[in-house]
Structure formats: C-alpha cells, structure tokens
Amino acid sequence: MSRYLGDDWILPTLTPNNTPFFTSGNIQIQFCEDCGHAQHPPDDLCYACQGTNLVFVACPGTGRIESCALVHHPVHPALKDKLPYVIAIVSIDGAPGCSVQGNVVGCPPETVKIGQRVQAVFEEAQHPASKQQLLIPQWELVSDRPEV
Numbered sequence: 001m002s003r004y005l006g007d008d009w010i011l012p013t014l015t016p017n018n019t020p021f022f023t024s025g026n027i028q029i030q031f032c033e034d035c036g037h038a039q040h041p042p043d044d045l046c047y048a049c050q051g052t053n054l055v056f057v058a059c060p061g062t063g064r065i066e067s068c069a070l071v072h073h074p075v076h077p078a079l080k081d082k083l084p085y086v087i088a089i090v091s092i093d094g095a096p097g098c099s100v101q102g103n104v105v106g107c108p109p110e111t112v113k114i115g116q117r118v119q120a121v122f123e124e125a126q127h128p129a130s131k132q133q134l135l136i137p138q139w140e141l142v143s144d145r146p147e148v
C-alpha cells in the first residue's frame with residue numbers, strides 16, 4: 001500500500017530492537033522470557049523485572065483503539081496536504097498491557113472512534129540510507145461497532 005502520510009514523510013531509523021516491528025510484516029512485540037511481560041517500544045531490558053531474556057513474538061495483528069486524535073493542524077509542512085489524519089493508540093491482542101501508535105487508514109478520518117476494533121496493514125517503503133525494505137504497521141477498522 002502507498003504511504004498514508006506520503007512517500008516523503010519521515011521513516012524510522014532502524015535499530016536491532018525496532019527492526020522486527022518495522023520490517024517483518026506482522027506485529028512483533030517483545031516479551032520477557034523470565035516474567036512474561038510484553039513491552040513496546042522494545043528495549044534491551046524488561047521494564048518489569050530488568051531481565052535480558054527478551055524475544056519477539058508475532059501477535060495476531062488485531063487490536064482495539066484506546067485513544068485517537070483527529071489532526072487538523074499540519075505539524076510539518078509535508079503534512080499540509082494530508083489533513084485531516086488520525087493518530088491512534090492501539091492495544092495489541094495477544095500482548096496484555098501493550099499498546100502501539102499508528103495511523104488509522106482506509107476510512108474517513110472523522111469516523112474513527114475509541115473502542116473500535118482494528119487490524120494491521122503495512123505500508124511499504126525503502127529506507128533512503130540503508131536501502132532496507134520497511135513494512136510500517138498502520139491500522140484499518142474491522143467493525144463500526146465499539147467493543148462491549
């Protein structure tokens with residue numbers, strides 16, 4: 001899919017910790033093998049027990065909108081023609097207590113509401129410096145009805 005905020009919009013700088021999330025084509029969440037804690041963004045230490053036995057697990061790629069903002073003001077000149085757009089915080093199925101940020105795409109931005117179910121979709125991009133292929137997680141609505 002083409003990029004929601006445009007092909008010129010800023011790309012993440014890849015690190016060993018964020019590469020699975022931005023290149024795998026699924027929702028990779030870091031889990032601690034010592035205590036089971038799920039965390040995002042990934043780090044070198046477990047936020048709960050400070051353990052270092054961390055692994056990435058592919059989650060189902062679905063979740064729930066916990067918070068969202070409809071953006072009407074361009075925070076960068078490159079976004080002037082993309083308004084309005086939606087930024088959401090999505091709780092990740094299969095990773096209790098873990099949320100990620102992304103845009104909600106493929107629908108009128110004003111229809112996005114807290115409580116809606118979403119599924120991951122992936123924007124393809126090539127990092128200009130490393131030439132590495134990126135698959136950037138974004139979100140699409142799977143239902144108009146809020147969870148009960």
Ligand SMILES: [Zn+2]
Pocket residue numbers: 032033034035036037046047048049050051
């Ligand atoms: Zn831990």
